Amino acid sequence: MPGKGKPFVKGNPGKPKGAVSEKTIAWENIGAYLINEGAERAKEIMMASDNKQFMVYFETLLEYFKPKLARQELTGKDGEKLKFNVTVKKHNE
Numbered sequence: 001m002p003g004k005g006k007p008f009v010k011g012n013p014g015k016p017k018g019a020v021s022e023k024t025i026a027w028e029n030i031g032a033y034l035i036n037e038g039a040e041r042a043k044e045i046m047m048a049s050d051n052k053q054f055m056v057y058f059e060t061l062l063e064y065f066k067p068k069l070a071r072q073e074l075t076g077k078d079g080e081k082l083k084f085n086v087t088v089k090k091h092n093e
Contacts, residue, residue, distance in 0.1 A: 046057045076082045 046054055049057065074082055
C-alpha cells in the first residue's frame with residue numbers, strides 16, 4: 001500500500017513514456033471532425049445563407065483565425081485629451 005501522497009507502490013513504473021491518454025485521443029478525434037466533416041457542413045450552411053447571414057457566420061469564424069485587436073484609448077498627460085496640429089500644404093508649395 002502506498003504512503004500518503006504517493007500514488008504508486010514502490011517498483012511501479014507508472015505510465016509508459018510516449019503513452020497517449022484517452023482524453024488526448026478523444027480531443028484529437030474532435031479536432032479531426034471539426035477540420036473535416038464539421039468544416040464541410042459549416043461551408044454548406046454558409047453557402048446556403050443570404051449575404052447578411054453569411055457575413056455574420058464569416059466574421060464569427062474569422063475571429064478564430066485572426067483575433068480582433070483590443071481597442072485602446074489614447075489620452076494626453078494626466079488623462080487630458082490629445083491635441084493635434086495638422087498643416088495642409090498644396091502640392092505646388
